[in-house]
Amino acid sequence: MVETYIRFFNKKGFLHKKKLNNRLNDDLDNSAYKLGVPIIKYNSFTTPKSDHRSFIKFVKKTKTSIEVAYFHSSKDSKYIHSPRDTPEKCNPENLNGCLDICHDTIRTIDSSKRFLKEVR
Template sequence: NRIYYSFRNITFVIGIIILILNLILLANKKSDKSIGSIDNASGVAILIELAKLIKKDPLNKTDVLFLWCGAEERGLWGSRQYCNKHFEEFIQDYELDKSYNINIDMVGTYIGLLDKLGLIKKKNLNDNLNDVLLASAGQQKITIKKESIKIGSGSSDHQVFRAYAKKYEKKGFQVSLFSTEDDVRYIHSKHDTPDKCSVENLNDCIETCYNAIKSLDLRVE
């Protein structure tokens, strides 16, 4: 019983800490003077350039859907509404057990890829999607830093798609997240400026994702 209550209390305390941190961040978001270079102009720009590449050279067996979600900072409302409206359509139109969600949250002073989940017991974010992305980067000698969830880390839209896949028992559906945890100190402030977004990093992320998507397309039977 003591062990049970200890874990419950620890979880409760951690939950309170995260809640307080998120409330502080929310208050900051309402009053900051950020121009949003890292968060989230970087992700928007990368998606636009990826869309251009896919349009120029369409894949043979795979549809690529590009989605820019609003209200992420207000509780992932944009992606929640989108999934609430369209996820059942995806189930009818696609094999979601063989589908992927690549969430490009932000790329700044480096390229980060979320690798592990869990504050105590770490587990992989996905089965092999990260392996494909890292292999793509490795072939082009692009450096990607593996990230893990930290206390106080914000939420991002891949979590909504992951939750809906779990709800509809699509266990093969995989998600990934590009995010730079070390750059969190800049975002939502006047320090989130264009000079923090390396053009080389942006282009490298585009190349990594583009070649990974092409590789996934070749695997479709």
């Protein structure tokens, strides 16, 4: 759900924070900056529970270098999967900003040919 702001998970851990991915968050952050879309990177002691975990498990199981990103708006998550989770709660400007960031990031990665050997 993208309502009041765009935020993505960056690192977990207490003393020694571990990044969620190697480069994808940096690419997302760079795209947001380039496009002028406000975005927040956040750290937590643990990885929040969400659908992104199934993708992380898949990456580990298949031993690939696919990177996973996790967008999470904690202030808005109280509505997720509840009767109050309705389309009008989504902010079209933030939703479009999130889509623009993802689209630009995909184009950047594709043009860099970073994963060319693994994908083909």
